[in-house]
Amino acid sequence: MATYELTVSAPNIEDRSFTKPLLCGPGPCDLWPSVSEALAKPVITPLCDEHYNVIDDIRAGLQYIFQTRNKLVYAVSGSGHSGMETIISNLLGPNEVLLIASRGIWDQRANIIANRYGIKTIIISAPFNTTFSHDTLEVALNKHKPTALFITHGDSSTGTVQNLKGLGEICHRHGAFLLVDTVVSLVGEPFFMDDWGVDAVYTSTQKALSGPAGISPVAFSQFAADKINNRKHEPPFYFDAKLLAQQWNCYGNTRQYHHTLSLPLLWALRQCLREVAKETLPKSWARHAATTAHFHRRIQQMSLQFLVPKPEDRLATVTTIVLPNGYDYVKFYKYIRDKYNILIFAGLGPTVGKALRIGLMGVNSTIEVADAVADAMMGALKVKSLL
Numbered sequence: 532m533a534t535y536e537l538t539v540s541a542p543n544i545e546d547r548s549f550t551k552p553l554l555c556g557p558g559p560c561d562l563w564p565s566v567s568e569a570l571a572k573p574v575i576t577p578l579c580d581e582h583y584n585v586i587d588d589i590r591a592g593l594q595y596i597f598q599t600r601n602k603l604v605y606a607v608s609g610s611g612h613s614g615m616e617t618i619i620s621n622l623l624g625p626n627e628v629l630l631i632a633s634r635g636i637w638d639q640r641a642n643i644i645a646n647r648y649g650i651k652t653i654i655i656s657a658p659f660n661t662t663f664s665h666d667t668l669e670v671a672l673n674k675h676k677p678t679a680l681f682i683t684h685g686d687s688s689t690g691t692v693q694n695l696k697g698l699g700e701i702c703h704r705h706g707a708f709l710l711v712d713t714v715v716s717l718v719g720e721p722f723f724m725d726d727w728g729v730d731a732v733y734t735s736t737q738k739a740l741s742g743p744a745g746i747s748p749v750a751f752s753q754f755a756a757d758k759i760n761n762r763k764h765e766p767p768f769y770f771d772a773k774l775l776a777q778q779w780n781c782y783g784n785t786r787q788y789h790h791t792l793s794l795p796l797l798w799a800l801r802q803c804l805r806e807v808a809k810e811t812l813p814k815s816w817a818r819h820a821a822t823t824a825h826f827h828r829r830i831q832q833m834s835l836q837f838l839v840p841k842p843e844d845r846l847a848t849v850t851t852i853v854l855p856n857g858y859d860y861v862k863f864y865k866y867i868r869d870k871y872n873i874l875i876f877a878g879l880g881p882t883v884g885k886a887l888r889i890g891l892m893g894v895n896s897t898i899e900v901a902d903a904v905a906d907a908m909m910g911a912l913k914v915k916s917l918l
């Protein structure tokens with residue numbers, strides 16, 4: 532054997548194991564057991580029938596969960612941000628205007644991404660524990676005449692859910708596309724891409740779909756696809772929807788290699804979609820609503836306050852809770868992790884130091900899990916050292 536002078540010697544990477552906590556933060560959520568199994572299915576090259584079949588199954592499942600008959604539907608290699616970057620960079624070019632309805636951290640991310648592509652942004656804000664009225668949005672659309680409006684359906688940083696029904700029609704009246712983030716809401720809250728006139732939407736697997744992060748479903752309307760197919764700017768190669776439509780065979784007979792998709796993640800996403808199809812969307816939405824209603828009753832019994840004052844603005848998947856004066860949010864959630872092995876979270880972005888964020892979604896949207904979290908919170912509220 533030849534001898535080599537290595538600049539870096541082999542590290543001692545030890546086996547690491549830990550007792551997995553119950554994941555009840557705003558994401559990631561625990562995996563469906565069947566999804567853990569699917570991750571171990573065989574890998575195969577991207578250019579063969581077995582791989583094509585997986586992709587076709589996924590596209591059918593995505594049309595179901597987005598409730599769309601549109602063709603430009605596929606999954607981006609990357610976490611939720613890659614979906615965000617995909618829809619923004621494909622639909623808007625330099626100097627076009629993106630109107631951002633801001634009430635949490637994700638619209639701020641959309642602003643950062645858009646600015647990097649030379650897209651002009653206009654931000655309208657609502658208090659972070661509220662949502663937008665369609666009248667407010669229409670006034671802004673009329674005033675700024677943007678190419679598109681970006682809005683978050685479920686906001687995991689604030690625990691709010693935005694009413695989107697009819698918003699597409701308003702956007703279209705003003706010549707704008709409607710771009711929507713459904714990372715933490717899809718499958719947990721009703722969503723109807725076609726009926727609500729949504730032009731571009733993305734989600735992610737690690738929330739109510741109960742899968743691993745790393746692959747982000749996206750869908751575009753025909754209106755959006757027409758713009759993409761006739762656009763004057765080039766989005767990043769890796770996120771180019773025109774090329775990925777060929778890889779994902781969105782329009783038929785174009786199974787072209789673009790990049791190597793992660794087959795374990797495809798198997799996992801496919802299995803998440805099988806779980807949703809088995810349960811059906813209406814039952815999934817009803818389960819999330821019932822679990823969260825139960826959890827909210829428990830919170831009220833503890834005399835804790837919701838961050839979001841209006842019940843209709845409260846998101847079914849993530850609840851934001853205000854602790855009584857004096858409690859340290861970080862100490863509180865860490866205590867619950869240490870004592871009960873349940874992982875909830877403190878605030879993020881506008882809610883830092885203002886709320887706890889508790890996620891009951893996907894496989895963890897059950898009365899048992901809701902009770903386990905509520906019991907842990909009751910226990911923590913008795914601990915004086917957390918004050």
Ligand code: PMP
Pocket residue numbers: 557558610611612613637683685686687688712713714715735744
């Ligand atoms: N949008 C929302 C509503 C989210 O909750 C998250 C992640 N917490 C993201 C976007 C970003 O997703 P990711 O971390 O998977 O990139």
